[in-house]
Amino acid sequence: MALSILGIETSCDETASAVYRENSGILSNELFSQIELHKQFGGVVPEIASRSHLEKIGVIVQKALDEANCSLKEIDVIAVTNRPGLPGSLLIGLCFAKAIAWAKQKKLIGIDHLEAHIFSPFLEYNVPFPYLCLTASGGHTSLYFVTDFGKFQLIAQTLDDAAGEAFDKVAKLINLPYPGGPMIEKLAQLVDFEDFFSYPRGTSQVTNFSFSGLKTAVLYDLVKRNAYDLHKKQFLKDMDERLKQQVASSLLVAIGDIFVQKVNDALKQHSSAKALTFVGGVACNAYLKQRLHDLCTKENCSFFTPSPHFCTDNAAMVAFVGYYKAKKKEFSDLYLDILI
Ligand code: KG4
Ligand code: ZN
Numbered sequence: 001m002a003l004s005i006l007g008i009e010t011s012c013d014e015t016a017s018a019v020y021r022e023n024s025g026i027l028s029n030e031l032f033s034q035i036e037l038h039k040q041f042g043g044v045v046p047e048i049a050s051r052s053h054l055e056k057i058g059v060i061v062q063k064a065l066d067e068a069n070c071s072l073k074e075i076d077v078i079a080v081t082n083r084p085g086l087p088g089s090l091l092i093g094l095c096f097a098k099a100i101a102w103a104k105q106k107k108l109i110g111i112d113h114l115e116a117h118i119f120s121p122f123l124e125y126n127v128p129f130p131y132l133c134l135t136a137s138g139g140h141t142s143l144y145f146v147t148d149f150g151k152f153q154l155i156a157q158t159l160d161d162a163a164g165e166a167f168d169k170v171a172k173l174i175n176l177p178y179p180g181g182p183m184i185e186k187l188a189q190l191v192d193f194e195d196f197f198s199y200p201r202g203t204s205q206v207t208n209f210s211f212s213g214l215k216t217a218v219l220y221d222l223v224k225r226n227a228y229d230l231h232k233k234q235f236l237k238d239m240d241e242r243l244k245q246q247v248a249s250s251l252l253v254a255i256g257d258i259f260v261q262k263v264n265d266a267l268k269q270h271s272s273a274k275a276l277t278f279v280g281g282v283a284c285n286a287y288l289k290q291r292l293h294d295l296c297t298k299e300n301c302s303f304f305t306p307s308p309h310f311c312t313d314n315a316a317m318v319a320f321v322g323y324y325k326a327k328k329k330e331f332s333d334l335y336l337d338i339l340i
Contacts, residue, residue, distance in 0.1 A: 003326055006075045006100075007319025008061065010093030011085025011113045012139070013037075013044045014312070015056040019068035019075070020319035026123055028067035029309070029316040032056045035179065042172050044138075050088030057096050064315070072104055077331075079322020082110035083339035084139075090338040098334055109322045110332045113313075117279045118144055118152055119324075120317040121304045128274040128302070132266055134259065134292070137280035137313075138164035138179065141209045143262060145270050146277075149324040155266055160212035163255055164282045169215045170251050173222065174244050175235045185285050187248035193287055197221055197250040201258050209262065214254060218247060256291040263292060267299050275302040283311040 002022035009016040013034040019027040034052050038044050065072060080097035082090060094110075101108040117140075118133050133144045133152070141163045143156040161169070164181060171180020176187075199217045202210045222228035227237040237243050267273060276296050278289060283305050296303035310316060325331075 003077065003323060004070060004075050005077045005079050005319045005322040005326060006061070006064070006072075007111075007315035007317075007322055008057075008078065008080040008093045008097050009113070009116070009313060009315040009318045010053045010057065010089050011081045012089060012313060013049050014314070015053050015060050016313060016315035016318075017057075017061040017064035018315035018319045019064055019070050020316065020323050021068075021070075022323065026316045026319070027070060028064045029314055030060050030064040030067060031314060032060055039178050042178050043168065044086070046086045046088055049086055050092055053089055053092035057092055061096070072100070075104075075106060077107040077109060077322055077326045079109045079111050079318050079325070081113045081116065081318050082332075082336055083112055085113055085338075085340065087338060087340050090340070094336065094338055098336065102334055107326065107331050108334065108336060109325050109330065110336045111318050111321050111325075113318075114140060114142070115150070115152070116317040116321050118146060118277075119149065119321055120279050120306045120310050120314075121277045123310050123316055123320055124306060125304045127277055127304050130270070130272055131275040131277060132263065132270060132273045133277045133279060134263060135280045136163040136259075136278070136282035138162060138168060140280065141211065141282075143266050145266075145273065150321075150328070150330075155270070156207050156209060156262060158209040158211060160210055161215065163209070163211055163259075164280070166211040166215050166251070166255065167282070170218050170247065173215075173219060173228065173235060174247055175238050176244070179281075181282060181285060184248040184252055185287060187245045188252040188287065191245045191249045193249055193253055195250055195253040196246040199250055199254045201254060201261070209258065211255075214251070218251060222247070252285075252287055256288055259288060260291050260295050264295060264299070267301065273301060275304060278303070278305040279311060281312045284308040
């Protein structure tokens with residue numbers, strides 16, 4: 001019998017559930033995004049996030065089963081994200097998963113959210129091992145050398161903010177709504193991704209990224225242009241669309257340069273890498289995808305990036321990791337806890 005996995009993901013602000021079946025792939029991928037709830041606060045409010053997960057989890061899991069035309073009876077394994085993430089959010093998904101596993105006598109597997117992102121391209125492609133993976137989201141920016149399913153080595157990570165966080169924080173500085181990434185991309189496109197302000201590119205060490213200096217550089221550049229009041233924490237040129245476009249474009253080009261430089265260095269150090277994958281919410285960005293794709297063409301390696309709905313948080317990637325862990329019989333018990 002083909003294994004069927006129910007995936008559950010609640011690590012941040014998306015309540016998600018999906019069904020993955022051996023030999024068939026993803027049968028459903030359901031999600032409730034809390035973006036509208038957090039927008040007015042300019043970022044995710046943990047307390048609101050957990051309450052919303054609690055409200056939605058039952059509905060979303062049922063929707064995933066219905067959409068897959070699958071009853072709980074046919075599910076063999078519950079795969080749930082138990083690390084890392086917001087504690088209250090993780091707990092809702094984990095408690096829900098444990099309750100089903102206990103009541104319906106199902107196997108349970110705790111999944112690392114980052115591992116789920118790393119293997120998300122396999123939902124659509126057969127990526128050749130070994131390969132390099134650039135993970136960029138609101139909480140993480142890391143480079144991995146991936147040798148097999150479940151086998152990966154961290155080769156670089158951010159010392160401070162994540163790339164997505166830099167987009168979100170700069171967007172907030174210039175009064176753009178949360179999440180900042182998509183809006184920054186739209187504005188940058190209007191001015192053809194030109195680098196107007198040459199923001200600093202930061203650390204040159206291959207082993208780490210750093211984005212908080214970039215955000216601070218944007219802030220002080222705005223102050224210098226009399227566009228930001230540091231004391232009132234207020235953007236002063238809200239009507240100046242041109243300035244917003246210039247900031248957005250300069251930021252995006254700077255982050256593009258940083259990604260290209262780090263990946264280029266990593267490819268040199270790991271010459272056996274046959275491919276590069278680009279995953280996480282920031283990988284929705286068409287400009288960044290193109291920059292990395294161009295680099296890979298130049299360096300003669302393949303490039304894979306998931307469709308946008310598999311880049312942002314989703315449960316399909318969680319169910320997929322659950323599948324290969326189930327094949328290896330790497331099950332968890334009901335004492336499984338969250339890790340943050
Ligand atoms: O993976 P994700 O959905 O959630 C986390 O695990 O953090 O990533 C969300 C992040 C946010 O910071 C958002 O601004 C960024 O991904 N993002 C983008 C784009 N779409 C989403 N950043 C740049 N360009 C985009 N088009
Ligand atoms: Zn994520």
